[in-house]
Amino acid sequence: MQIKVMKTLLGTLFLGMSLNVAAADQTLLNSSYDIARELFSAYNPVFAKHWQEKTGKTVEIKQSHAGSSAQARSILQGLPADVVTFNQVTDVQILHDRGKLIPENWQQLLPNASSPYYSTIAFLVRKGNPKQVSDWGDLARDDVKLVFPNPKTSGNARYTYLAALGYAQKSFGKDNQASQDQFLKKFLGNVAVFDTGGRGATTSFVERGIGDVLITFESEVNNIRQQYGADDYQVIVPKTSILAEFPVAVVEKNAKRNGTQELATEYLNYLYSEESQRLLAGFNYRVHNETVQAEFAKQFPTVDLLTVEQIIGGWDNAMKTQFANGAKLDQLLKR
Numbered sequence: 001m002q003i004k005v006m007k008t009l010l011g012t013l014f015l016g017m018s019l020n021v022a023a024a025d026q027t028l029l030n031s032s033y034d035i036a037r038e039l040f041s042a043y044n045p046v047f048a049k050h051w052q053e054k055t056g057k058t059v060e061i062k063q064s065h066a067g068s069s070a071q072a073r074s075i076l077q078g079l080p081a082d083v084v085t086f087n088q089v090t091d092v093q094i095l096h097d098r099g100k101l102i103p104e105n106w107q108q109l110l111p112n113a114s115s116p117y118y119s120t121i122a123f124l125v126r127k128g129n130p131k132q133v134s135d136w137g138d139l140a141r142d143d144v145k146l147v148f149p150n151p152k153t154s155g156n157a158r159y160t161y162l163a164a165l166g167y168a169q170k171s172f173g174k175d176n177q178a179s180q181d182q183f184l185k186k187f188l189g190n191v192a193v194f195d196t197g198g199r200g201a202t203t204s205f206v207e208r209g210i211g212d213v214l215i216t217f218e219s220e221v222n223n224i225r226q227q228y229g230a231d232d233y234q235v236i237v238p239k240t241s242i243l244a245e246f247p248v249a250v251v252e253k254n255a256k257r258n259g260t261q262e263l264a265t266e267y268l269n270y271l272y273s274e275e276s277q278r279l280l281a282g283f284n285y286r287v288h289n290e291t292v293q294a295e296f297a298k299q300f301p302t303v304d305l306l307t308v309e310q311i312i313g314g315w316d317n318a319m320k321t322q323f324a325n326g327a328k329l330d331q332l333l334k335r
Contacts (some may be wrong), residue, residue: 024060026263031081031251032100033068033155034197035220039283040085046279047270051263059263067197068155075101075251082255082264085248087217088155090315101253115245116271117285120303121163122218123236124205124225131212135238136167139213140186147211149201150194151322151329155195156201158323162216163242163321166306170240185332217244218300222284243305246285 028104032040051059064071064079068086075081076099086092092114095101107113125133131144139146149157164187165180181271192211195201198220206213206228214221218237225233248268255261270276277289281296312318322328 025057027060029081030061031064031071032085034199040128048205051266067153082260102249106249115247116269117280119219119244120241124214124221145192145211146190147205148215153196156198159244219284237301240304243307
């Protein structure tokens with residue numbers, strides 16, 4: 001299945017190169033999270049072919065990548081993105097709350113709360129799993145060093161922190177705040193480096209050799225293993241983790257000004273097509289399409305996926321009680 005998917009991706013990349021030889025009829029800017037470069041480099045020519053077949057028009061799709069919170073700030077400061085494909089709801093919501101760039105009901109405009117695919121948090125360890133890591137509890141041991149991004153700048157890292165909190169709640173009891181805090185303090189104390197985004201964390205772990213465990217999206221750890229050598233790394237998917245949604249939205253104010261609203265809307269709609277869902281699964285993302293789910297079932301182990309609502313009552317409360325200046329994260333990081 002993987003070989004077939006990769007051949008398809010290579011074919012679409014070459015097609016995209018041929019479509020962009022001449023000046024395109026329209027240009028679209030997709031603002032996305034840090035580790036989505038390769039995904040959308042593969043999706044863009046697939047969509048460009050679809051758009052040309054549907055409308056007769058060509059399109060050049062540009063990408064902008066950083067931590068999703070940093071991307072949201074850039075858009076509020078004037079980055080003229082037509083669409084956002086982020087990894088955290090709050091980074092999309094802020095475009096409405098602070099800039100009125102998207103409608104208030106943006107999550108109702110596309111299926112699955114405007115999240116065409118999803119993932120969870122998993123671990124990447126080195127060959128042979130030398131520290132014998134199997135679950136979240138092992139990450140608080142004195143002999144284990146961790147690498148993941150800074151929750152202050154990365155949606156990826158906020159999912160990691162909340163997944164660890166969810167594990168602590170399940171292990172020690174939701175009312176046992178002292179034991180939860182003790183676990184999280186040790187967990188955070190084991191972090192060897194806090195990078196600003198997911199791609200920086202990957203570089204620290206793989207290329208700089210820092211840490212024993214890289215913690216990031218399940219999709220990313222599998223992609224890293226495929227890219228850098230399946231024999232050199234091992235993927236660990238904990239039995240309990242978090243539902244990581246990937247929300248998308250048309251930045252309507254920008255799209256109207258750029259004359260791209262129809263194009264931008266179709267760009268996001270097409271992520272739900274069977275062809276696109278298969279491409280997403282090929283990049284190790286979990287998808288909603290039942291046909292594609294069945295095709296890739298062996299690729300995704302069963303996980304107890306806790307929602308942000310179950311763990312902390314939703315993203316608004318998480319940002320206020322955990323990640324705001326002086327909130328729980330800052331308290332736990334104090335030595």
